[in-house]
Amino acid sequence: MDVTGKDVDYLIFNTYNWWLKYPTMKVLRGSFDEGATEHDDVERHIVYEKVLRTWAKWVEENVDPTRTSIFYSSMFPQHYRSSDWNNPDGINCAKETMPILNRTTPLDVSTDRQIFAIAANVTRSMKVPVHFLDVTTLSEYRKDAHASVYSARDGKLLSQEQRSNPGTYADCLHWCLPGVPDTWNELLYARIIALS
Numbered sequence: 001m002d003v004t005g006k007d008v009d010y011l012i013f014n015t016y017n018w019w020l021k022y023p024t025m026k027v028l029r030g031s032f033d034e035g036a037t038e039h040d041d042v043e044r045h046i047v048y049e050k051v052l053r054t055w056a057k058w059v060e061e062n063v064d065p066t067r068t069s070i071f072y073s074s075m076f077p078q079h080y081r082s083s084d085w086n087n088p089d090g091i092n093c094a095k096e097t098m099p100i101l102n103r104t105t106p107l108d109v110s111t112d113r114q115i116f117a118i119a120a121n122v123t124r125s126m127k128v129p130v131h132f133l134d135v136t137t138l139s140e141y142r143k144d145a146h147a148s149v150y151s152a153r154d155g156k157l158l159s160q161e162q163r164s165n166p167g168t169y170a171d172c173l174h175w176c177l178p179g180v181p182d183t184w185n186e187l188l189y190a191r192i193i194a195l196s
Helices: 044-062 113-124 136-140 180-195
Strands: 010-014 024-028 039-043 069-073 130-133 146-148 171-175
Touching (some): 113 130, 136 180
Antiparallel strands (some): 146 171
16 A cells, blocks of 8 residues: 555544543653653543644645545444443443334443544544544444454454353454444445545
């Protein structure tokens, strides 16, 4: 791939889950090249916006929007707390077989709305057109679509003993294939076709 981004038809970006691990991040004062070792703890939303603005600057300087269509996909949610969908007896996404059907109240399934807003605002404010793909809302309803206990650790499928302990081993971060990620791809494909 051309690293300058000038000779490609489509560039598709996303980022999110690794930003949730810590509420603050260590930001180096200065440069590794200059031998800097001191850092500041900075709130993740501030760092996330700075990183996206740096990305936006790179896109604006290196991508020809008359040649290349740029897409930025929003975050996908996690379903770790079954209380988020009023199932206090549940164990995260384990044994969930139906999507969330109650659409009368807003969902709160650990989606960081501030991070979502930053991504939407940065892409909207760019000098080159970036197509923001909102996969977040539709995915929030799909608590049933995660790998759950049908997952792997260290390259091996979970044992029966591990599967019987979903509180520890259920994978509510990754998604089943085929499944919801296919819908994300179909939305992307539809946007590409609409641009043609």
